Amino acid sequence: MGIGLIEKHTEFLQLIKLHSDISKMEIILKREKQIDNVILSSIINRLKAMNLLGESTSRSLLNHIPLEIFFIEWNMTDNHDLLKLIKIIRMSLEKIILSFGIKKAQRKLSLRQETEAYFYFPFERLGVGYLLIRGQNKVLITAPHAKEPLSDDNIRTIAEKVAIKSKSWALISTISRIYIDYNRLGSRLSPFRRIIEKLALSERKIRMIIDLHGRNQTFEEYDVEIGAMCGFSAKPKALNLLQEVFNRHKIKAGFEEKGYIGGDITQYNGIPPFVNVIQLELSDRIRKRNSKRIISAISEFIAALKF
Numbered sequence: 001m002g003i004g005l006i007e008k009h010t011e012f013l014q015l016i017k018l019h020s021d022i023s024k025m026e027i028i029l030k031r032e033k034q035i036d037n038v039i040l041s042s043i044i045n046r047l048k049a050m051n052l053l054g055e056s057t058s059r060s061l062l063n064h065i066p067l068e069i070f071f072i073e074w075n076m077t078d079n080h081d082l083l084k085l086i087k088i089i090r091m092s093l094e095k096i097i098l099s100f101g102i103k104k105a106q107r108k109l110s111l112r113q114e115t116e117a118y119f120y121f122p123f124e125r126l127g128v129g130y131l132l133i134r135g136q137n138k139v140l141i142t143a144p145h146a147k148e149p150l151s152d153d154n155i156r157t158i159a160e161k162v163a164i165k166s167k168s169w170a171l172i173s174t175i176s177r178i179y180i181d182y183n184r185l186g187s188r189l190s191p192f193r194r195i196i197e198k199l200a201l202s203e204r205k206i207r208m209i210i211d212l213h214g215r216n217q218t219f220e221e222y223d224v225e226i227g228a229m230c231g232f233s234a235k236p237k238a239l240n241l242l243q244e245v246f247n248r249h250k251i252k253a254g255f256e257e258k259g260y261i262g263g264d265i266t267q268y269n270g271i272p273p274f275v276n277v278i279q280l281e282l283s284d285r286i287r288k289r290n291s292k293r294i295i296s297a298i299s300e301f302i303a304a305l306k307f
């Protein structure tokens with residue numbers, strides 16, 4: 001076993017212990033309305049130990065804890081605020097733990113995983129890079145690949161029509177993914193991605209994000225592939241409701257059957273119950289020949305959501 005592998009195992013074990021401490025802290029805070037100092041010092045010691053394990057741990061934490069929580073002015077004397085913050089950190093740790101399994105599964109399915117992100121152009125040449133439609137509910141439709149070349153065909157029209165029909169918000173890219181791919185880790189600091197976090201976490205305007213995509217090489221057996229980070233990015237209730245609505249509209253949906261668990265928006269922005277994210281990979285057929293049906297179904301799902 002190489003050093004790298006030993007480090008990985010130790011890191012994994014430390015993460016599970018840290019997660020257990022934070023969970024305990026959350027339960028005690030909920031029950032006794034105060035922070036347990038013994039657990040707090042144990043957490044601090046674990047973080048110190050993890051810091052010695054090399055940079056991969058700190059990179060994991062950085063990759064999974066939402067940036068926005070550092071900009072929110074939390075009231076640390078308000079237990080409600082404190083509990084929410086602890087919950088978000090606890091869930092971020094769960095994402096790291098889950099990501100170990102996801103990487104393995106993706107290798108098995110030979111799905112390409114994101115290793116590096118590139119910027120081909122400086123930010124100032126990218127311009128604003130998005131179109132934001134303001135809605136009247138707590139749902140945001142995102143379409144990060146809406147601009148050609150290499151766009152998801154017809155996705156902009158579908159996103160706009162769903163937003164109008166359901167009075168939802170919509171965030172649509174106006175820059176091709178060949179310049180910046182808004183559904184990748186490397187784009188998190190872009191205005192497109194920062195808006196999502198701001199609307200959802202700081203301003204609490206959004207509770208559900210529906211991230212729309214389309215594969216050009218179609219999987220014929222499904223009209224839609226639903227991705228929710230193995231069920232981790234959205235409440236089961238919402239996923240069940242979506243399945244019911246699709247059934248009613250005779251839309252054949254698979255849940256991560258082809259291995260599409262969601263891109264970076266799903267994986268990073270989903271923190272249920274506060275923020276739910278569902279990725280929809282729409283087949284060629286449904287996007288081009290049956291778009292009316294998918295627009296109606298998604299709008300019906302939005303109308304039935306209770307937030």
Ligand SMILES: [Zn+2]
Nearest residue numbers: 145152213214
């Ligand atoms: Zn896409």
